[in-house]
Amino acid sequence: MRIKRIAILALVATLALGNVFAQKTELNFWTWRPEDTEKYQALLASFEKQNPGVTVKISAFKNTEYNTILSAALAGGSGPDVFQSRAYGGLETFAQSGYLEPLDAWVPELKGFDKAPLGGATSIKDGKVYGVPFASQTLFVFYNKAIYKELGLKVPETWDQFLANLAACKKAGYQALANGGKEGWTLEVMMGSLAPNFYGANDFFQAVVAGKTNFQDPRFKGAMDKLKELTPYMPDLFMGVSYTDMQASFINEMAAHFVGGSFEAGYFSSQNPKLDFGIFAGPVAKAGDPRHVSVYADGNFSMNSGSKKKDAAAKLLKFFASKETGNFFINELKQVSAVPGADTSKSPYIKEVLSLQKFNTPYIFLVGFRYNQPTGSALFQSAAQGFFAGTLSSADLCKQIQDGIATYYAPFQKK
């Protein structure tokens, strides 16, 4: 009798224990930001509290090696359940290979997201959303407020005022612009910050993506000629000036302007807390015209289509689409969160960036033409080096971009 009772007790205990184990789900989460791991752990602790029975194990890999490691793991069937995925073309690699779970049904919150960041999470092939966007980046001009005050300059609205300010800074012995051209991508950032207001922002973007016009359009060529007007204000031998040189000269207050992206601010402040900088959107031809800034999605959180814990993974992704994660990005990571309605009250800088986004246009080559080789970005970056150095004309630049993209882009081939 007693033995029987013990046996029953033992059975119940085992079942109960089994139940506890069955409820305990461990998710694997991968990120390419080893520097943010500790902060992520705090965020995920909050998720675990709200979802008892689900724990998250975080693994971080170096940014430059992340794609290789992730693709190897996914191809081998051992990838993480939830992971950071790249936007646009970088997402497409994994989405088209079938490694990503479409999230439309799993995460209904995505419907409330802005179209711009969501574009980076949507596959161009089937139109499904494969990620929860986490941050957007905006391209504009940083200026040194102390130098502006010293020289009595006003924040420029028109291109002519901008050039006049640059000339004044140069005359006063400052490096008017920090920007160089050793790395082609910094030239692309300059284009993205300053050219949209001259090539016709969204009108041109939509027309060129649809193949109704092309990059040899006089509007685009004209915008390139505008960019060339800046070369007298760039540093001496600017073709040898690299990204880190640019950052150093702006951080050390040797340069008055830095044409760059919203992602720079954190580094600027951490390297020189006393640096007082402001931002303004690319100047326009005529005062009063809308001032567009280029915006692009930075990356997403995605689900592995081969995960065996999709329910728990969906919980985590819903959490990543919540305001809590949005506020975490703004306050902890100093990034412009893609979550709608996140609280910017504690970060005036992000509030200002969001206000510049009022008139936004997709960062043209990244958003529209980074899916195939040669990408619009690769074509622009190298041809722009020739253009800024003076070995190519703006017509050559536009033709090289057009011809390169036309090798694979169907809307350009019909013509």
Add this chain to the structure above:
Amino acid sequence: MHKKNSEKLWIAFFVSPAMAIVVSIILLPLFMSLFNSLFSWRQLIRDEFVGLENFRRVFFTEPYKTRFSNAIGNNATWLGVTMLVQNTLGLAMGYFLSRRIRGSEFYKRIIFIPVLFSIVAVGFLWGLYLKPNGLLNGFLKLIGSPEMARAWLGDEKLATFSIIAVNIWRWVGFPSLVFLAAIDSVPTECLEAAWMDGAKDRTVFFRIILPLIVPSILIITVLTIVGSLNVFEQIYTMAGLDGSPNYSTDTIGTLFYRTGFGSVDSGNPEIGVGSAIGVIIYFLTLAASLVSIMSLGKQEVEL
């Protein structure tokens, strides 16, 4: 009989670890890339067998055609300049060191030290020296020729030559020492006989020393060819993967990497085309080495 068999087993036992390594990290990847180059790829997934289509794309379709011929042209520049400048310099240094000039032991060490440096460290440091406000331009200002200052790595016409110059600085000690050892091993009786006959230094060098060190010249030539075709790290550390500025430093190594692995800027990976470029690099290296070994081998002089 029995003994012989066990001896064979022992040999196999000792050779197999090395063989396993060679097969798994050299032969297998080589055949894998050959295999991969014959397929079309849907992003990271191997798709259909397409035969030599990827090779056709490299040679005959844009953009790969232009990029490939540009890259191979830069490899040729590497080969030409390295052969001419580095190896001539190496031969001269080897010769002067063999003459036992004052302090030759000291020079020998100094010349060889950069060979021991990490290629990445050298690239990074010289990258700093060659910046617009770097050491070299600073030096030019100091000696009163600021107009000579250039964007050494940012100027399309100069970038490749700047990187080659750095690489020569790093590597010239190697051919120097090889040539020194070769010249030192020329039998003294030959040289003494020549001097007795009244031959001048020049004649001795061109008629006796040079023919006798052909095997070393051959080795250095093959290494230079292989090195010039495979050059990658120097460019990666000083100019980046995109052959910046405007593809003027692009070589088949960097082109292969960008195409095969893709990157945030250069686009999604084209594994098929990338593998094809890899296979082409392999066969180019093999062919060039075979040709130089066969043609220079004939020049060898037996005593």
